[in-house]
Amino acid sequence: MIQPEERLAAALAALILDPAAPPARHIAVGAASPIPAAACWLVKQQGHPVRLSLLHKRSGNPFTEGTRELFDLTGQGRIDLFFLGGGQIDGQANINLVGTGDWPGQGTRFPGSFGSAFMYFMTPRTILFREEHSPRVLVPQVDNISAPGVSAPGVFRRGTAQALVTGKAIFTFDPATARFTLATIHPGEDAASIRAATGFDYDAPDSIPVTADPTPEQLALLRGPVCDEMLETYPEFCARVFARKAAA
DSSP: OOHHHHHHHHHHHHHHTTTTSSOOSEEEEEOHHHHHHHHHHHHHHOOOOOOOEEEGGGGOOSSSTTTHHHHHHTTOOOEEEEOOOEEEEEOOOOOOOOOOSTTTOSSSSSSSOTTHHHHHHHHEEEEEEEEEEEEETEEOSSSSSOOSSSSOOOOOSSOEEEEEEEEEEEEEETTTTTTEEEEEEEETOHHHHHHHHHHSBOOSSSSBOOOOOOOOHHHHHHIIIIHHHHHTOOHHHHHHHHHOOOOO
16 A cells, blocks of 8 residues: 555655756755655665755764755755745745744744745755645745745846645646646545645646556665665654664
8 A cells, every 4th residue: 555655755756857857966855854855765766866965864964064064055056956845835935934923923833944045045946845735834825934936036046946745736836927836636636625725826737637656666665775764864754654663
């Protein structure tokens, strides 16, 4: 039986390898991102020559001075792809990591923006990822902008969102129009269920493909060598998704 997390990892891997996008030679993954990390390891285990900097894995984190070095590499143009999420994400690909309500987020508090704006501006490709797909997360307009999806003419930025991946669907993003387009829906969903669960407006084709399942070869990699790489860092995730536990 295919787990939803395995399908998401395979879908993210496909986005990473999108031939229409700039090459992802060096990918950085934040601290609490097991599914994006699984996707990156899947890409590497499939034989693609990518460099991974996994900020939550001791042996996979090359930085001796924390994220300061990550920001330095990104500023130099040496990070090609990053993943970002948000407590709120809106239809212009703005993300909110501050909180709901008036500044400084007097309602629900989120973890904080940290370096999200810098990474969003300076990384050529960003994949937005949030498992929860609901009107409280995918909103018409974020309450506070931690990092904008697009910028005014003349503002320097290397890239913007490539896509938004959720637990229900995948959207692609067009920075020229600042709009998402529904690309695929996960099994069990349909056009109506996605509209009902999405607070922002988006474009959609007449016929919406279903997100592909991982291939048998991908499943074998995820449950084998990918899990081996993740056991140290994400033991709970590996136990829940892959039914694997680290050796005592």
